[in-house]
Amino acid sequence: MQEQSDWAAHASFMDELVASGVVLLGGPLADEHRVVLVVEAESPDSVRTVLARDPWSETHLRVDSVEPWTIRLDGRARR
Numbered sequence: 001m002q003e004q005s006d007w008a009a010h011a012s013f014m015d016e017l018v019a020s021g022v023v024l025l026g027g028p029l030a031d032e033h034r035v036v037l038v039v040e041a042e043s044p045d046s047v048r049t050v051l052a053r054d055p056w057s058e059t060h061l062r063v064d065s066v067e068p069w070t071i072r073l074d075g076r077a078r079r
Contacts, residue, residue, distance in 0.1 A: 009055040022050060034064075044068065 004010075017023040017039075025038040041047045044066035054061055 004056075004060055006055045006060075010060070013054050017050070038069070 014023065014026070018026075021040055023037055023039050026035065028035050039047055039050075041050070047066045048063055051057060051061065051063055
């Protein structure tokens, strides 16, 4: 991924989302073409709005789906 155009701008944007608490977890899947992000957001539309500001939006990044998720198990609190 780092070799792709505008990597630094994209990485900076994503780091800002992590720092602001929008992105909780994220990274590429094994095929390294798809990425999963776990985000804290008001709605699927707000996720799409935020990701549309990414420098990679519509060039290297395409949002296939935004799925609401109910977390019932969370081991992070034990750390």
